[in-house]
Amino acid sequence: MKNRSTLFWRLCWIGAALLCVLTFTPVVIPSGHFTPFVAGMPRTIWTGILVYIGLVLLTLAANIVYKERDIDGGADK
Template identity: 55%
Template sequence: MKMKNNKQLYWRICQVTAVMLMVTTFTTVVIPPGTFAPSILGMPYTLWLGILVSIILVILTYFATRFHPDSQKTDSE
């Protein structure tokens, strides 16, 4: 029961984190107009941060599949 509750909690955390990441991306935190510093490996700010956010989202998707309430269920359940 406790494990099920934990799974539900982690699933919610994944959902909230993903939504927050998505919303933040459309603010000046990720897309400040006319700004390309600080850069990493020469990459301008919006690009490297955009890549980072995308990678985090894919990793989050992986965890979401682990904690999804129906991840262990078969289709017929």
């Protein structure tokens, strides 16, 4: 169970890293280009929103994967 959790966690990490790398390529920020428009938005905005949503979903997935690793840390109580 722990191995599976670790694998899912790594997949989330890889997914987040790939999305971040993708952001800095011409797919999201093509210099001087703003087409195609989707839902009335220029390319950098709609692709940027998609990347952002992807990152939030991966955060959610990572959150679920971490369920079995819960600890009760925190500040001195």
